Amino acid sequence: MKIAIVHDWLTTNAGAEKVLREFLDIYPNADIFSLVDFLDDKDREDVLNGRKVTTSFIQNLPFAKNKFRNYLGLFPLAIEQFDLSEYDLILSSSHAVAKGVLTHSEQVHISYVHTPIRYAWDLYFRYLEDNNLQKGFKATILKYILHKIRIWDYTTANRVDYYISNSNYIAKRIAKIYNKSATTIYPPVDIDKFKLCINKEDFYLTASRLVPYKKIDLIVEAFAKSNKKLVVIGDGTQMEYIKSKATSNIEILGYQEDSVLLDYMQRAKAFIFAGVEDFGITPVEAMACGTPVIALNQGGLRESIESGINGIFFEEQSVESIKEAINRFESISFKPSIIRDSIVKFGRDRFKKEIEEFIRIVF
Structure with missing residues (x-):
């Protein structure tokens, strides 16, 4: 049996790449x-x-x-140039265009969808606003490109024989956008790597790419109005903007190696996340360390966080809502061992077993 694995792009080792790594371990x-x-x-x-x-x-x-995203309008054409005609099984890992590869009737195409294209669908208007692309010539060109990509994305939905979603939240988006049903298999979290730590220190942690939709700026603003310590790990287009909002109680470390991130995750009083996540691997990694999570009550994190057990929610992407949640958090007692036990179901072995079983049934 010949198998092809299709991935959108390989530029960093993030959540989608963790899924790809497991696919390659299986095949x-x-x-x-x-x-x-x-x-x-x-x-x-x-x-x-x-x-x-x-x-x-x-x-x-x-x-x-460094600028491959500038060729966004060529992505559909480029993905269709891969000749996969000799393969029996195509397994795509898609958050953009990978699901749109060309296949024929004698092949089976299973697509693990991290999300339909965010900036073309759900985050379209926010993407334009955050990048100041609501008016002007450049904005008009981008709007047209995204319009064409939406049409292409919808019309290629039938190229996939079976959809797998990384959360029930994404399964609903697949149903809404593509009118297709999806089976949820949660992504792999390296539970063994993120060891339990019982002794927590008096600081909060957030870690993410510093890009607008992650809303790290709101977290920094909330802590700038308090005397509580916050550590920020990550880099991105908003680095200078976020630095400009930081006060003396906020430490911005930029990009750090995995070993450094792990150390801070283990010692932090809590991990804070303000974005709408498809699933949210990083907060689950924090919980594997026994660290509770304070997160926005939207998206895939509602499927891993049990309020009062391994974290709490805030209701709005606002400074005041985050401040209220932090104050509420400090009145609750959490047990690190219980937090870890609550998320062991998201481990790597479970992911491989469920993927292999799914493929065995449909192929």
Whole structure:
């Protein structure tokens, strides 16, 4: 049996790449296809374990290494140029265009969907607002490109034979956008790597890419109005903006190696997250360390957080709502061992078992 695994792009080792790594553990002889592959050596070894990737023509376009997203309008064309006609099973890991590869009637295409294209659907208006692209020539061009991508994304829904969603939240989005049903298999969390730590210190932690939809700026603003200590780990386009809002009780560390992030996760009083997540692997990793999570009551995190057991929710993406949740959190007692026990069901072995069982049934 010949198997092809299709991934949107390989530029960083994030949640989607953790899923890809498990796919490759299950099918070590599968061939890998991706729009671009710019992983550094460390991430390449962790995700791909030395395997070769077939990339699209976007890989060789000018400035693609740092600006490949500027070729967004070419993504549908590029993904359709992969000739997968000799493969029996196509397994795509998709948060953008990977699900749109061309297949024929003798093949089975299973797509693990992290989310339908965020900036073309649910986050369309927020994406334009956050990037100041509501008016002007550049905005008009981008709106047209996203309009065409929405049409392409919807019309390619039938290219997938079976959908897997990474949360029930995403399953609802798949049903809404594609009118397709999906089976939820939660993504893998490396429970063994994120060890339980009983002794917590007097600081809060948030860790994320510093981009508008993650709302790290709101967390920083909330702590700027208190004397509580906050540590921020991550880098991104909003780094300077977020630094400008920080006060002396807020430490912004930028990008850190996994070992440093793990250390802070284990010692933190709580992990704070203000974005709407498809599933939210990083908060679950924090809970694996026995660290409670304070999170927005929306998205996939409602499927991993049990209020009062392993964390609490706030209701709005606002500074006041975050401040209220922090004050409420400090009146609740959490047990790190119970927090960890509540999320062991999201481990890597469980993910592999459920994926293998799903494929065995449908293929």
